[in-house]
Amino acid sequence: MFVEATSLSARHGFCKEPQIFVRLITGLGVEGDAHAGRTVQHLYDKRKDPSQPNRKQVHLLDAEFLEDVALKGFTLRAGEFGENILTRGIALAELPEGTELTLGEDAVVQLTGLRNPCVQIDRFQRGLLAETVEQLGSGGRRFRAGVMGIVLQGGTVAAGDAICVKLPTHPKAMVRI
Numbered sequence: 001m002f003v004e005a006t007s008l009s010a011r012h013g014f015c016k017e018p019q020i021f022v023r024l025i026t027g028l029g030v031e032g033d034a035h036a037g038r039t040v041q042h043l044y045d046k047r048k049d050p051s052q053p054n055r056k057q058v059h060l061l062d063a064e065f066l067e068d069v070a071l072k073g074f075t076l077r078a079g080e081f082g083e084n085i086l087t088r089g090i091a092l093a094e095l096p097e098g099t100e101l102t103l104g105e106d107a108v109v110q111l112t113g114l115r116n117p118c119v120q121i122d123r124f125q126r127g128l129l130a131e132t133v134e135q136l137g138s139g140g141r142r143f144r145a146g147v148m149g150i151v152l153q154g155g156t157v158a159a160g161d162a163i164c165v166k167l168p169t170h171p172k173a174m175v176r177i
Contacts, residue, residue, distance in 0.1 A: 001163040003103055004063045005086040007079030008033040012043055014120050016079040021158035024107045024151045029057030030084045044118075054150070055112040055177055060085045060101075061146035062092050068144075069131045080124070083146055085109075090163060092147045096171030102164040106155030113177030115145040148177055 007016035012034045022030050029036035040052045061083035066076045078086050085103065092111075099111045117132040132145040 001087065001089040001165070003085055003157055003159055003161040003163060004088045005078035005159050006157055007084055007086070009079075010034055014080075014082055014124050016082055016084065018077070018079045021156050022084060023156050024058065024103075024109070024154045026151050026154040029054065029151055033084060035059070056115075056148040057151055058085065058109050058149045059083045059115060059146055060087055060092055060109070060111075060149060061115075062086075062090060063088045064091075065144050065146070069128065072131065074125055074128055074131065076125075081121075081146070085157060087163060090165065093143060093174070095147070095165070095174070096168055097174045098168035098171065100152065100166040100168075101149070102166070103157045104155060104161035106153060107151070107157050108153035108155075109149040110152050111147050111149045111174065113148050114143045114174050115148055116176040117143065117145040121145070143176060147174065 006019050006022040008019055008022055008030050009016040010032055025031050027038060035041045037054050040046050040054050042056055059082055061081055063086050095111055101109045117129055121129040134142040134144055136142055
């Protein structure tokens with residue numbers, strides 16, 4: 001399990017620009033990213049109630065998702081799905097809420113929920129939104145748009161950094177936020 005790529009964007013928009021590294025700031029998010037802050041920064045959430053705590057400081061996505069959609073004709077590079085951290089070898093959406101990921105030497109992100117897929121995904125590439133929801137044989141669904149988290153401990157994160165997983169003592173399933 002490791003970090004494959006890091007990205008950020010100083011302005012609100014769908015895609016983020018790949019970076020050599022990102023710096024995570026405790027309680028805020030990714031330094032220089034439009035979504036960093038103690039209170040909500042996602043424009044939709046901010047319009048509803050700007051005083052709410054920011055549970056979407058960091059967006060993480062597994063690289064395997066990009067490979068899966070590439071087999072269906074979609075072309076996505078690191079950062080283009082809006083993620084700050086692209087991971088490899090970890091099924092992020094299967095982890096429970098409250099899971100702590102140590103990224104590299106120091107940074108710790110606590111997972112707060114599943115990314116809620118929105119119409120911006122189809123505006124970016126028509127048909128891609130449908131690929132973020134997988135129908136399971138059991139009749140259930142698996143959401144594949146990545147996960148959101150908050151920064152518990154700051155640090156620098158770069159491609160190649162190891163990821164260590166610490167599961168919560170009382171796990172509960174993640175929901176879309």
